Amino acid sequence: MPREVRERQMLDAAVVAFARHGYQAASMDDIAEAAGVSKPLVYLYLKSKEDLFMACVRREVGALVAAVREGTRERELTADQQLWRGLTAFFAHTAARPDGVAVLYRARTQGEPFAREVAAMRVEIVTIVTALLGQAAQDAGCGELAEREVSGLAHALVGAAESLAEWANSRSCASADSSSAKDTAATLMNFCWAGLENLMTGRPWMAPGH
Known part of the structure; x- marks a missing residue:
């Protein structure tokens, strides 16, 4: 799957998580699961939770x-x-x-x-x-x-x-x-x-x- 597609899936999942739970309470595990990827892949693409939120x-x-x-x-x-x-x-x-x-x-x-x-x-x-x-x-x-x-x-x-x-x-x-x-x-x-x-x-x- 192209990187931009995976990244869009991650951002879509992260927006839902941050909107509903807030920055502190949003779980990177839950975001990765909702995006259908592994947590290490989220960190590989977006480095950190702060970078993901940004x-x-x-x-x-x-x-x-x-x-x-x-x-x-x-x-x-x-x-x-x-x-x-x-x-x-x-x-x-x-x-x-x-x-x-x-x-x-x-x-x-x-x-x-x-x-x-x-x-x-x-x-x-x-x-x-x-x-x-x-x-x-x-x-x-x-x-x-x-x-x-x-x-x-x-x-x-x-x-x-x-x-x-x-x-x-x-x-x-x-x-x-x-x-x-x-x-x-x-x-x-x-x-x-x-x-x-x-x-x-x-x-x-x-x-x-x-």
Whole structure:
């Protein structure tokens, strides 16, 4: 069997084990058995449990970012349509690969260098969203919308998407079909876009006394 096929089997088994049991409790014996290989072969390919976990994190990071980029690649669409498609791709991916998403959540609490990989992924997704929000403001003729506001909104939206994905996956009726992903994306668009539209039309929310 080609090395890349065996390695993919190992990573598939490891993602399930790490997602369900955590980094410390996941057993290399169980991972090897689930992958249909010997434990020495796992160590031959991936050196150590730490390296195996890092390989899982990097694979899931790459897959999630690629899904978002694919969802936002149609530049002829308006910025809000690109954002909606990007969110739909994000929620479809997180619903289809809940164990992969769980590994990324666990990586945040495992310290360096795992947390750094997840942080870099978040920066990349925030950058995509920031560009789309900035383009939306420009298209609306609202060039004066502060860079700080656009950046803050992008961070808030990505954080909300992560939380909403966790919520959607925790529901007993959660599924990976496209209609569920679109519904979840529409929920977030309804939450964020109305507020953004108010900002772009000069009707921001004002704190009492301001």
